[in-house]
Amino acid sequence: MTLRLIRGFRTISDDAAHALSGITPIDLDKKGKYLASEEHTQLEIREWIRGVWQTRWKESQRGRWTYKLIPELTEWADCEHKTVDYHMTQFLTDHGCFRGYLFRFRHVNTAQCLYCTDAVETAKHILLHCSRFVEERAQLVALAGSPLSPRGRVAAMMAENPKPKIAWDGAHVIIVTMMKRVRKDELANRSQSEL
Numbered sequence: 001m002t003l004r005l006i007r008g009f010r011t012i013s014d015d016a017a018h019a020l021s022g023i024t025p026i027d028l029d030k031k032g033k034y035l036a037s038e039e040h041t042q043l044e045i046r047e048w049i050r051g052v053w054q055t056r057w058k059e060s061q062r063g064r065w066t067y068k069l070i071p072e073l074t075e076w077a078d079c080e081h082k083t084v085d086y087h088m089t090q091f092l093t094d095h096g097c098f099r100g101y102l103f104r105f106r107h108v109n110t111a112q113c114l115y116c117t118d119a120v121e122t123a124k125h126i127l128l129h130c131s132r133f134v135e136e137r138a139q140l141v142a143l144a145g146s147p148l149s150p151r152g153r154v155a156a157m158m159a160e161n162p163k164p165k166i167a168w169d170g171a172h173v174i175i176v177t178m179m180k181r182v183r184k185d186e187l188a189n190r191s192q193s194e195l
């Protein structure tokens with residue numbers, strides 16, 4: 001996963017992009033190099049960076065959906081079986097084909113979900129409430145073995161036991177299917193309104 005992939009959507013905040021990519025923010029990286037020259041050990045420096053970075057992530061005003069999913073940077077960074085592609089980036093950042101996002105950036109004239117009354121279409125809505133995805137939601141609950149929550153969903157994907165890769169890949173496939181459907185519906189709606 002690279003910063004460039006995460007930055008596929010230029011509107012994604014620096015804080016969320018660094019959290020997802022695991023690439024140390026440049027100022028902390030520089031400070032780390034300075035501390036190394038002051039004869040601190042690599043372990044001390046790494047722990048210092050992680051501590052400051054974690055506090056910054058917790059207190060940031062930006063990337064709050066991503067924070068809800070991934071509050072602990074170390075846990076995310078240490079999860080070796082995760083894979084994040086274009087569709088997962090959209091889901092993890094709430095930046096993408098969601099009408100809530102498109103409305104925010106003036107690409108559509110309402111944030112309302114095409115399928116649900118009085119609901120803004122966001123990643124959270126897609127995951128927890130949208131009437132379009134009853135089946136997918138049931139599959140995600142079955143995979144996690146517990147009720148759905150944003151934090152719980154990603155935590156289940158990151159879990160080490162019993163079969164980490166299967167937990168991640170299973171949920172990944174379902175989330176990609178949902179994201180593709182959101183995009184397809186949005187494009188269909190757009191071409192219909194242009195007729």
Ligand SMILES: [Zn+2]
Nearest residue numbers: 113116130131
């Ligand atoms: Zn909906």
